[in-house]
Amino acid sequence: MQVESIDTLLKSSQREGEATRVQGWIRTRRDSKAGLSFLAVHDGSCFDPIQVVVESSINNYQSEVLRLTTGCAVDIEGTIKPSEGKGQSIELLATSVSVVGWVEDPDTYPMSPKRHSMEHLREHAHLRPRTNVSGAVARVRNCIAQAVHRFFHERGFNYVHTPIITASDCEGAGEMFRVSTLDQSNLPLTDKGEVDYSEDFFGEETFLTVSGQLNVESYCLALSKVYTFGPTFRAENSNTTRHLAEFWMVEPEIAFADLADCANLAEEMLKYVFRAVLDERPDDMAFFAQRIDKEAISRLENIIDNDFARINYCEAIEILENCKEKFEFPVSWGIDLASEHERYLAEKHFKKPVIVLNYPKDIKAFYMRMNDDGKTVAAMDVLAPGIGEIIGGSQREERLDKLDARMDEMDIPKEHLNWYRDLRRYGTVPHGGFGLGFDRIVSYVTGMGNIRDVIPFPRTPRNVRF
Amino acid sequence: MQVESIDTLLKSSQREGEATRVQGWIRTRRDSKAGLSFLAVHDGSCFDPIQVVVESSINNYQSEVLRLTTGCAVDIEGTIKPSEGKGQSIELLATSVSVVGWVEDPDTYPMSPKRHSMEHLREHAHLRPRTNVSGAVARVRNCIAQAVHRFFHERGFNYVHTPIITASDCEGAGEMFRVSTLDQSNLPLTDKGEVDYSEDFFGEETFLTVSGQLNVESYCLALSKVYTFGPTFRAENSNTTRHLAEFWMVEPEIAFADLADCANLAEEMLKYVFRAVLDERPDDMAFFAQRIDKEAISRLENIIDNDFARINYCEAIEILENCKEKFEFPVSWGIDLASEHERYLAEKHFKKPVIVLNYPKDIKAFYMRMNDDGKTVAAMDVLAPGIGEIIGGSQREERLDKLDARMDEMDIPKEHLNWYRDLRRYGTVPHGGFGLGFDRIVSYVTGMGNIRDVIPFPRTPRNVRF
Numbered sequence: 055m056q057v058e059s060i061d062t063l064l065k066s067s068q069r070e071g072e073a074t075r076v077q078g079w080i081r082t083r084r085d086s087k088a089g090l091s092f093l094a095v096h097d098g099s100c101f102d103p104i105q106v107v108v109e110s111s112i113n114n115y116q117s118e119v120l121r122l123t124t125g126c127a128v129d130i131e132g133t134i135k136p137s138e139g140k141g142q143s144i145e146l147l148a149t150s151v152s153v154v155g156w157v158e159d160p161d162t163y164p165m166s167p168k169r170h171s172m173e174h175l176r177e178h179a180h181l182r183p184r185t186n187v188s189g190a191v192a193r194v195r196n197c198i199a200q201a202v203h204r205f206f207h208e209r210g211f212n213y214v215h216t217p218i219i220t221a222s223d224c225e226g227a228g229e230m231f232r233v234s235t236l237d238q239s240n241l242p243l244t245d246k247g248e249v250d251y252s253e254d255f256f257g258e259e260t261f262l263t264v265s266g267q268l269n270v271e272s273y274c275l276a277l278s279k280v281y282t283f284g285p286t287f288r289a290e291n292s293n294t295t296r297h298l299a300e301f302w303m304v305e306p307e308i309a310f311a312d313l314a315d316c317a318n319l320a321e322e323m324l325k326y327v328f329r330a331v332l333d334e335r336p337d338d339m340a341f342f343a344q345r346i347d348k349e350a351i352s353r354l355e356n357i358i359d360n361d362f363a364r365i366n367y368c369e370a371i372e373i374l375e376n377c378k379e380k381f382e383f384p385v386s387w388g389i390d391l392a393s394e395h396e397r398y399l400a401e402k403h404f405k406k407p408v409i410v411l412n413y414p415k416d417i418k419a420f421y422m423r424m425n426d427d428g429k430t431v432a433a434m435d436v437l438a439p440g441i442g443e444i445i446g447g448s449q450r451e452e453r454l455d456k457l458d459a460r461m462d463e464m465d466i467p468k469e470h471l472n473w474y475r476d477l478r479r480y481g482t483v484p485h486g487g488f489g490l491g492f493d494r495i496v497s498y499v500t501g502m503g504n505i506r507d508v509i510p511f512p513r514t515p516r517n518v519r520f
Numbered sequence: 521m522q523v524e525s526i527d528t529l530l531k532s533s534q535r536e537g538e539a540t541r542v543q544g545w546i547r548t549r550r551d552s553k554a555g556l557s558f559l560a561v562h563d564g565s566c567f568d569p570i571q572v573v574v575e576s577s578i579n580n581y582q583s584e585v586l587r588l589t590t591g592c593a594v595d596i597e598g599t600i601k602p603s604e605g606k607g608q609s610i611e612l613l614a615t616s617v618s619v620v621g622w623v624e625d626p627d628t629y630p631m632s633p634k635r636h637s638m639e640h641l642r643e644h645a646h647l648r649p650r651t652n653v654s655g656a657v658a659r660v661r662n663c664i665a666q667a668v669h670r671f672f673h674e675r676g677f678n679y680v681h682t683p684i685i686t687a688s689d690c691e692g693a694g695e696m697f698r699v700s701t702l703d704q705s706n707l708p709l710t711d712k713g714e715v716d717y718s719e720d721f722f723g724e725e726t727f728l729t730v731s732g733q734l735n736v737e738s739y740c741l742a743l744s745k746v747y748t749f750g751p752t753f754r755a756e757n758s759n760t761t762r763h764l765a766e767f768w769m770v771e772p773e774i775a776f777a778d779l780a781d782c783a784n785l786a787e788e789m790l791k792y793v794f795r796a797v798l799d800e801r802p803d804d805m806a807f808f809a810q811r812i813d814k815e816a817i818s819r820l821e822n823i824i825d826n827d828f829a830r831i832n833y834c835e836a837i838e839i840l841e842n843c844k845e846k847f848e849f850p851v852s853w854g855i856d857l858a859s860e861h862e863r864y865l866a867e868k869h870f871k872k873p874v875i876v877l878n879y880p881k882d883i884k885a886f887y888m889r890m891n892d893d894g895k896t897v898a899a900m901d902v903l904a905p906g907i908g909e910i911i912g913g914s915q916r917e918e919r920l921d922k923l924d925a926r927m928d929e930m931d932i933p934k935e936h937l938n939w940y941r942d943l944r945r946y947g948t949v950p951h952g953g954f955g956l957g958f959d960r961i962v963s964y965v966t967g968m969g970n971i972r973d974v975i976p977f978p979r980t981p982r983n984v985r986f
Contacts, residue, residue, distance in 0.1 A: 057776065059676055059744070061676065077744075077775070077776040077949075078744070079742075079947050080947075097743075097744045098678070098742050098743030098744045098745075099676055099743075099744060099745075125946050125947040126947050127776075127947040127948065127949040129776065154776070154947075154948075154949045154950075155918070155946075155947045155948035155949050156947075157945075157946045157947055158945040158946065163946055165946070179738075179939075180735075180738040180939040180940070180942060180943065181738070181742075181942065181946065183738065183739050183742035183743060184741075184742040184947075188742075189742060189743065192678055192680065192739065192742075192743060193678060193743075195679075195681075196673075196678040196679045196680075199669075199679050199681075200669060200673045200679065203665075203666060203669050207662075207666045210525055210527065210565055212564070212658055212659060212662040213661075213662045213665050213666065214658065214662070214976055215661075215665075215751075215768055215975060215976060216976065216977065217766060217976070217977045217979060217984075217986070218684070218728075218751045218753075218766055219697075219728075219753075219765070219766050219979050219984060220984065221984045221985070229701070231685075231699050231700065231701055231721070232699070232700050232701065232704070233697050233698070233699060233728065234697065234698050234700070234704075235695070235697055235698065235755045236704075238698070238700075238702075238704070238707060238715045239714065239715060241704060241707075248705065249704045249705060255697070255755055255757075255765070255981060255982075256765075256979070256981070256982060256983065256984035257982040257983075257984075258984065260984050262684075262685075262699065269646075269976065269977060269986060272645075272646040272647070272649065272976075272986075273649050273658065273976060275650075276545070276564050276647075276649035276650040276654075276655060276658075277563075277564030277565075277649060277655065277658060277659075278525070278543070278544070278563045278564045278565060279564075279565075284750070284751065285681075285684045285750065285751065287684075287685075289701045289721055291721075299685070299721070299722075300683060300684055300685055302681055309543070310523065310543040310593075310595065310620070452621070473645075473646040473985075473986050474646070476646060476647065477646065479623075479624040480591045480621075480623050480624065480629055480631070480647065481545050481546075481591040481592050481593040481620075481621045481622075481623055481650075482593065482620075482621035483543075483593040483620045483621050484620075509681060510680055510681060510682065510683070510735065510738075510739060511682065511683045511735055513683060513685050513722070515721060515722070516721075516722060516723040517722065517723075518683075518685060518686065518687045518722035518723075518724065518726050519687070519939075520683070520735060520738075520939050
């Protein structure tokens with residue numbers, strides 16, 4: 055008999071009496087005194103398991119069904135019935151229950167049917183997708199990723215695979231990991247006694263990328279609308295709930311565009327993605343709202359329903375200086391906004407997302423476009439209630455003389471970036487884009503407080519398990 | 521005035537006399553003796569440029585329009601007219617031409633409007649997306665990537681981000697790159713005088729992944745249908761037209777599935793993706809068929825229209841032994857098929873894709889499911905005319921005792937893979953999947969002979985530019 059997913063089965067209607075077949079894993083088994091067993095079976099296709107009623111007349115009832123425990127794999131045929139319990143409208147009355155895979159020693163099965171700490175789940179990251187919470191995270195993460203691709207595809211963007219291994223270490227976005235094939239126990243040395251990277255795989259010193267932006271700009275200046283979506287890396291010793299050494303980033307880049315266009319794109323994209331989550335994963339989101347963060351759904355609705363505020367950095371500083379809030383970090387023109395400042399603006403002052411525009415040049419990267427005031431650059435951050443910064447972007451400096459001046463000012467050697475400078479020598483146009491930390495968005499949407507719980511196998515200092 | 525993409529403009533009809541605006545780059549300029557100029561303007565949204573007719577009455581005609589060269593960026597307003605030339609049905613009669621970005625020294629512009637060698641384009645990988653050929657590759661690559669995501673999403677698969685940095689070096693798929701933050705000029709050593717990786721960022725020796733398969737299996741055994749799509753790495757000194765040190769891979773994995781299910785999924789996916797390319801990128805594919813490989817389109821049609829053949833490895837060996845073809849590498853049971861063998865089967869014997877099933881265990885990986893004969897494993901390769909192997913996959917060994925026996929036989933230490941063995945201890949089910957080298961598929965679809973020309977910034981031995 056054809057197998058159907060539990061998602062399809064639970065969404066179907068008017069099929070009482072039909073026979074069907076499901077395959078999945080036992081979440082719980084409950085036996086009634088009347089000589090019946092109730093199996094909750096999940097297959098990952100949706101949040102809910104299907105309830106399967108097994109009568110004792112089934113031939114392997116005593117020998118196998120009564121031995122089923124959480125995590126066992128089963129293949130079940132049955133008849134669709136209206137459910138007598140609350141919650142779901144249908145259940146299956148089993149006509150056969152085949153056990154596909156047992157759980158070795160149920161007493162020590164790490165995903166036993168009790169509430170586990172997030173630390174325990176992290177210790178068993180290979181098994182945690184079987185739980186309600188990690189399964190829901192995985193489906194929502196997938197939903198967001200699909201929505202990101204769909205959003206850009208529908209708008210004529212081209213997805214560009216920018217390189218992961220790079221020789222460029224000058225972007226200054228953070229500490230980098232070295233990539234090498236040199237024999238560490240016998241490193242080749244130059245005459246000066248330094249490591250001779252000309253002997254390395256790529257013939258020079260190489261690192262893992264911190265951003266695909268510089269590379270994707272070159273495609274932007276040919277295809278007009280492009281984006282990257284790939285892994286990026288920071289070798290920072292940050293053991294926080296917000297940092298990963300390896301994380302995924304979405305970076306769109308648009309040509310013939312200024313900072314306002316970038317801000318509009320960011321707002322449109324966030325709303326599109328959040329709407330997709332609410333439309334496509336109501337089951338998982340209801341779980342998050344019930345068990346993880348009661349504002350999980352209303353927070354997204356609030357963002358979808360409101361225009362984002364837009365203010366200049368100067369105005370943001372004024373608001374912060376004049377408010378009654380006591381901040382840990384003092385506020386004055388020139389500072390980089392701290393998380394407490396960002397959250398005050400979004401949560402207390404505007405009570406909705408706010409895009410802060412035109413930051414002081416001294417706290418921003420060399421490639422951001424100099425404003426006419428000579429003091430600020432066309433940078434932006436999107437701040438959202440409950441998290442602070444979720445997107446950072448800028449219009450890029452498209453004028454070669456201004457770019458060169460900034461590189462000189464910041465001591466950035468030009469020789470590695472002559473290709474990047476070429477983009478300004480040949481048919482340059484105003485352009486810009488932004489970066490969205492994908493894992494942070496998943497954390498924000500689900501309300502999961504620790505970013506290690508929204509990526510399948512987190513990489514953090516001293517942790518590279520699985 | 522609202523800007524529209526050249527793709528939208530060229531696809532629209534019955535708009536003669538309407539005003540519109542486009543932004544893009546000059547591909548060519550031609551001046552007629554009648555005092556008119558014809559500009560071919562592209563914006564990357566489709567293969568074709570739009571022809572813009574500029575009359576000398578435009579105010580900057582002498583001062584700017586007549587100085588436009590290939591690569592200059594322009595912003596043009598004009599009126600839609602029926603085209604008098606051949607090819608396209610419409611053109612624009614300019615009402616204004618603004619120059620956004622000039623080309624510095626047109627004589628040395630690397631993308632001047634002549635035919636360039638692929639080597640020249642590779643030397644200027646940051647500018648090559650502006651050319652017909654690299655632009656078409658970029659759009660087709662995007663089309664294939666979007667189709668891959670859509671294919672799996674429509675079928676209820678969850679996209680899983682498997683880790684890039686890994687401590688596992690035992691899969692045996694190839695040489696690996698080391699990832700480290702240790703100071704190479706002052707490496708910490710253990711008492712034994714070996715490099716002390718406990719001092720490294722992750723506290724142990726780490727590498728770039730060669731495959732996401734083992735990790736994605738753990739999600740498969742919870743969510744039933746999953747896939748990865750991410751970068752993978754091989755530190756092999758292969759300077760060929762088929763190898764990259766950094767390439768993208770698609771790896772689906774399905775639960776409650778045997779080898780036949782994996783083969784069916786592979787066939788269905790390839791047909792879906794190829795159909796998407798023919799439907800969505802007829803312009804670029806017509807170019808490839810005309811200029812790169814005259815069979816570019818017919819090859820895909822042939823695959824879409826035919827059922828793939830399926831044969832056992834044993835039968836493949838018999839066919840090869842009994843055919844009249846002279847091979848460089850001799851054929852006998854037990855060999856790994858060489859490219860010449862694979863191509864003979866697909867191109868000459870079957871004249872369509874063929875899936876070879878059940879290979880000798882000694883030439884395959886430890887995780888592949890042992891067949892009852894004790895000599896072969898449930899592995900498969902999909903061979904296609906014109907390329908040979910495009911997909912490799914297998915049913916995985918889901919029985920712990922058999923898996924352990926294979927690991928022992930192949931001297932694979934178990935301690936790093938206890939988590940993988942756990943998947944067989946707790947609710948194991950038959951499952952399998954395959955890997956699709958994404959860049960090779962782009963190469964196959966476009967007919968581009970060198971894989972370095974289908975990825976934006978190729979990484980190969982001694983080459984990590986841009």
